[in-house]
Amino acid sequence: MKKLAETMRNTKSWSKLLLLVLTYAIIHLLIIFGIIQDFQQITLTTICINIILAVSLNLITGFTGQFSLGHAGFMSIGAYTCALITMRMPTIPGFILGLVAGAVAAAIVGILVGLPTLRLRGDYLAIATLGMSEIIRIVFLNLNITNGAAGLSGIPQFVNWPWLFVFTAGTILLIVNFLKSSHGRACISIREDEIAAEAMGINTTKYKVTAFAIGAFCAGIAGALYASYFFFIKPTTFNFQKSVDVLVMVVLGGMGSVSGSVLAAILLALISTFLQSFSELRMVIYSLILIIIMIFRPQGLMGSKELSLSMLSKLGSKFSFRKGRV
Amino acid sequence: MPILTVKKLTKNFGGLAAVSNVSLELEQGELVGLIGPNGAGKTTVFNLLTGVYKPTSGTITLHTNGTDKPIQGLKPYKVCEMGIARTFQNIRLFKDLTVLDNVRIAMHKNVKYGLAASFLRLPSCQKEEQELVERSMELLKIMKLDHKKDELARNLPYGEQRHLEIARALATNPSLLLLDEPAAGMNPAETAQLTEVISWIRNQFKLTILLIEHDMSLVMKICERIYVLDYGQVIASGTPEEVRTNKRVIEAYLGEDVNNA
Numbered sequence: 375m376k377k378l379a380e381t382m383r384n385t386k387s388w389s390k391l392l393l394l395v396l397t398y399a400i401i402h403l404l405i406i407f408g409i410i411q412d413f414q415q416i417t418l419t420t421i422c423i424n425i426i427l428a429v430s431l432n433l434i435t436g437f438t439g440q441f442s443l444g445h446a447g448f449m450s451i452g453a454y455t456c457a458l459i460t461m462r463m464p465t466i467p468g469f470i471l472g473l474v475a476g477a478v479a480a481a482i483v484g485i486l487v488g489l490p491t492l493r494l495r496g497d498y499l500a501i502a503t504l505g506m507s508e509i510i511r512i513v514f515l516n517l518n519i520t521n522g523a524a525g526l527s528g529i530p531q532f533v534n535w536p537w538l539f540v541f542t543a544g545t546i547l548l549i550v551n552f553l554k555s556s557h558g559r560a561c562i563s564i565r566e567d568e569i570a571a572e573a574m575g576i577n578t579t580k581y582k583v584t585a586f587a588i589g590a591f592c593a594g595i596a597g598a599l600y601a602s603y604f605f606f607i608k609p610t611t612f613n614f615q616k617s618v619d620v621l622v623m624v625v626l627g628g629m630g631s632v633s634g635s636v637l638a639a640i641l642l643a644l645i646s647t648f649l650q651s652f653s654e655l656r657m658v659i660y661s662l663i664l665i666i667i668m669i670f671r672p673q674g675l676m677g678s679k680e681l682s683l684s685m686l687s688k689l690g691s692k693f694s695f696r697k698g699r700v
Numbered sequence: 701m702p703i704l705t706v707k708k709l710t711k712n713f714g715g716l717a718a719v720s721n722v723s724l725e726l727e728q729g730e731l732v733g734l735i736g737p738n739g740a741g742k743t744t745v746f747n748l749l750t751g752v753y754k755p756t757s758g759t760i761t762l763h764t765n766g767t768d769k770p771i772q773g774l775k776p777y778k779v780c781e782m783g784i785a786r787t788f789q790n791i792r793l794f795k796d797l798t799v800l801d802n803v804r805i806a807m808h809k810n811v812k813y814g815l816a817a818s819f820l821r822l823p824s825c826q827k828e829e830q831e832l833v834e835r836s837m838e839l840l841k842i843m844k845l846d847h848k849k850d851e852l853a854r855n856l857p858y859g860e861q862r863h864l865e866i867a868r869a870l871a872t873n874p875s876l877l878l879l880d881e882p883a884a885g886m887n888p889a890e891t892a893q894l895t896e897v898i899s900w901i902r903n904q905f906k907l908t909i910l911l912i913e914h915d916m917s918l919v920m921k922i923c924e925r926i927y928v929l930d931y932g933q934v935i936a937s938g939t940p941e942e943v944r945t946n947k948r949v950i951e952a953y954l955g956e957d958v959n960n961a
Contacts, residue, residue, distance in 0.1 A: 548819045555818030555825060556804065556811040556832065559797075563805045566794035573750060573788075575780035575809035575872050584815070678796065 398539050405535055415535075419603050421643040422538040423596045426545045428623035428635035430592030433549055435621070436629035436678075437558070438585040439565025440492060441500045445593050445620045447507025450612035451483055452476035452594030453601040454520055457529045460602065464530040469602060477594035483510070484590025488583040507617055515609040525608025526601075533603040541599060545592050550632055552588065561585045565630075626667060628674030633681035638674075702763055703728045703876055703908045704749075709758035709772075711741075711748055711932075718744045719932045722758070726876070731902055731909045733919040733940075736929035737952065742912045743789055745929070746878050750786050751776040764875050781809055785874035787865040789881045789912070795854040799845055799864055802853050803836040806871035836871065842901070843867040859890045866897070870905065877901075879911040883918050891915055895922055920944070928952070 401418070404410040410418065427445060434442045452473075459472035491502040514520045552558045560581045563571040572578050601607050623642055627634030645663060649656045667675070706724040710717065719741045726732055734742050747753045749760060751774050760772040764783055771779055785806075794802050811832070817825040840846040843863040848856065853864060862882055869877055882898065883891045895918050902909050913919045919926065919940070926943045928936040930952040936943055943949055 551821045552815075552818050554821075556808045556813075556829070557815060557818050559801060559805050560808050562797065562801075563794050566797060567792050569752070569776075570788065570792035570794065571805070572776040573752075573780060573786055573792075574806040574868060575777050576805070577775075577777045 394543055398536075398543075401539075402535060417643055417647045418535070419533070419538060419599075421640050422542040423600050423603075424620070424623060424639040424643060425542050425636050426592055426596040426599070427620045428627065428639045429546055429549055429632055430589040430596075431620050432624045432627070432629065432632060432635045433553070433561070433592075434585050434589040435624055436631070436635075437553060437565060438561040438582060440582055440585065441496055442503045442586070442589070443500045443614070443617045443621065444487070444503030444507035445589070446612040446614070446616035447503075447510040448480040448484060448590040448593035449597035449600070449616065450507075450510055450514060450607075450609070451480040451590075452597030453607050453612070454514055454526070454597075455479045455594070456598035457526045457601040457607055458519065460530045460532070461526070461528070466532060469530070469532040473595060473598040473602075476598040477591045480594025480597070481587045481591040484587045485583055488586035489579075492579065492582040492586065504614065504617070507612075508614065511609050511612055514612075520609075523609060525606065525611075527606045529601050529605040529607070531602060531605045533599050538599065538603075541595055545595065546632060546636065549588070549592070553632070557581070557584070562630075622664065626664065626674055628676035628678060630678035631674065631676035631680055634674055634676030634679075637676065637681070641675075701728050702726060704910075705759075705761045705763070706749070707759045707761075709745070709748060709760065710756045711744055711753055712756045717932050719748065719755075722929070722932070722934055724927055724934070726908050726910060729902070729906065729908055731899065731911070731922055731924050733923035733926040734910060734912045734929060735914070735919060735926060735943075740929040741932040742929055743880060744932075746786060746880055746912065748772070749779075749878060750784060751779040762876070777809070780872055780874075783873070783875040784878065785869035785872045785876075786878040787862075787869050787880055787882060789884065791861050791865060793853040793861055793864060793868070796852060798850050799840065799853055799856070800833070800836055800849040802864060802868050803839055803871045804832050806868045807832055807835065807873075809872065839867045839870055842870075842904075843897070859886055859894075862886070862894070863897070866901070870901065874907065876908045876910070879909060879913075881912050881914060883913060883915045886915075888917075891918055894918070898922060 401410065405415065427449065431442065431445050434440050453476065455476035456469070456472035459475055460469050462468070463471065487503070487506045491499060491506070494502055515523055520526065553562070560571070560576045561584070563574070563576055564578050564581060568578055623638040624635055626642070627636070627638030646656070646660060649659055652659060702725050704724070704726040706722060709719055709722045711719040722745060734745065736742050744753065748755050751771070754773045758772065759770055762769050762771050762782055762784065769782060771782055794805060811828060813822070813825045813828050837846055837849065840849055843866060845860060845864055845867060848860070853861065856864060866879070866882065879898070883894050886894060898909065898911070899922050901907065911923070923940060925938065926940055927934055928943055928946070928949050935952060936946045936949045938946070
């Protein structure tokens with residue numbers, strides 16, 4: 375019985391690995407054969423960056439239950455740090471250094487901001503994080519080193535599909551592993567019932583800040599990838615609108631569902647790409663689609679369920695499934 | 701040997717003294733009841749003991765492992781680490797998580813592997829996770845919930861939710877267990893079963909238990925000593941027999957019920 379369970383787990387992790395490799399290889403081939411051209415590659419990059427942003431915000435908002443509107447702020451710290459470093463060290467090691475430095479800087483700001491603000495709840499926390507991300511934006515707007523409103527241009531471009539894939543898949547994997555661990559469950563218990571969590575020995579402040587720091591770290595990575603791929607950043611790239619965009623993905627995909635966030639990030643990027651031919655009506659149609667989805671799926675596309683291989687096979691055979699979370 | 705000493709505990713909410721000058725002493729391994737009419741301050745005492753409220757004045761001392769530790773004003777998770785666990789009057793389970801997860805979360809404070817191990821799912825993490833599951837299943841078996849481990853806590857019937865709360869409290873490995881109205885809303889048969897479970901876990905885990913209860917059949921049956929609270933003050937204490945016949949208690953609270961119990 376135990377052996378059977380182990381073999382099942384092994385096949386499961388093998389098929390996951392296979393799926394990852396296949397995804398990578400197929401898209402890589404599509405790029406080599408020119409089926410995915412430069413224009414589609416922009417969409418692909420946007421999707422990857424948005425997946426990292428949405429999954430990491432979901433850790434903060436969907437799993438730990440801390441409503442944050444400051445993700446663009448963390449992203450901009452990663453973007454500017456990475457840009458400034460790679461512009462002085464335009465080599466691959468320089469880029470890696472910039473990316474790591476950006477992510478760490480974002481995480482440190484996350485901790486510094488989180489310690490005082492995470493005692494706030496719900497909408498108060500949302501306002502505080504919104505304020506934080508505006509402060510970060512205005513700092514970048516006024517510093518000399520970041521070139522103010524004009525922003526930084528001519529950032530050395532290193533990011534391509536392999537980089538994107540490694541960081542996107544890596545972020546998802548690490549966060550999913552974290553959520554399956556005892557530390558992840560501690561975060562989830564805060565969302566479920568903060569008073570009970572604390573009475574059961576969970577240091578709630580510590581785990582809120584931890585979730586915040588991990589989320590900020592990943593947002594920093596996303597920002598660094600953005601800066602290096604699009605080689606031009608300015609403060610308005612990371613305004614309030616950007617934070618809301620990420621939040622929309624999290625809510626649309628389902629609070630507390632990693633696969634939901636991935637799905638929503640892909641879907642929204644595709645929708646806005648297809649809508650580019652409807653210039654004026656674009657945002658109207660986009661908003662309408664959002665409204666319609668939220669009317670019919672108020673809990674988000676995935677609710678709090680996860681898309682898994684076994685679930686797909688179960689969906690195939692008509693039986694209803696019962697599934698616990700996490 | 702006492703395990704918990706409470707001296708002159710007072711809590712004021714504005715001008716209202718919810719608890720005033722309460723002194724309690726719990727001996728190692730005792731099963732003590734805390735009773736009193738609605739609004740007497742019983743749950744406030746629990747909240748003071750577990751760190752939800754900071755006392756206005758007074759001391760709470762926990763005697764474990766041969767040392768005396770003052771615990772008044774500590775944060776709830778610290779109090780839990782010291783070895784005091786509790787259940788809640790209005791059930792506070794992690795409703796959208798499975799029965800197993802509810803118990804596993806309460807074991808978190810003893811988890812040794814770090815963040816890095818959890819990100820990479822290192823062998824140390826996997827091994828400890830396996831142990832967590834095994835230990836949780838043991839507790840669930842005791843509370844007869846093992847066959848429902850994958851059920852969401854919100855889908856359990858009311859009585860089983862109360863049992864799960866006790867299992868979750870036991871998972872923190874306490875030396876002192878505080879039960880806040882464990883039999884509330886249960887029918888006589890369920891209460892009888894719960895009574896057995898409580899005295900069984902006390903012997904099995906060598907616990908000291910302090911429980912708040914309105915159901916006199918349960919209190920009179922299993923409690924060795926009883927403290928009676930009224931308007932935030934201890935008005936009587938002693939064995940069930942002594943309390944039952946105490947005049948002040950009868951006036952304040954028990955009334956006719958005493959003879960019927």
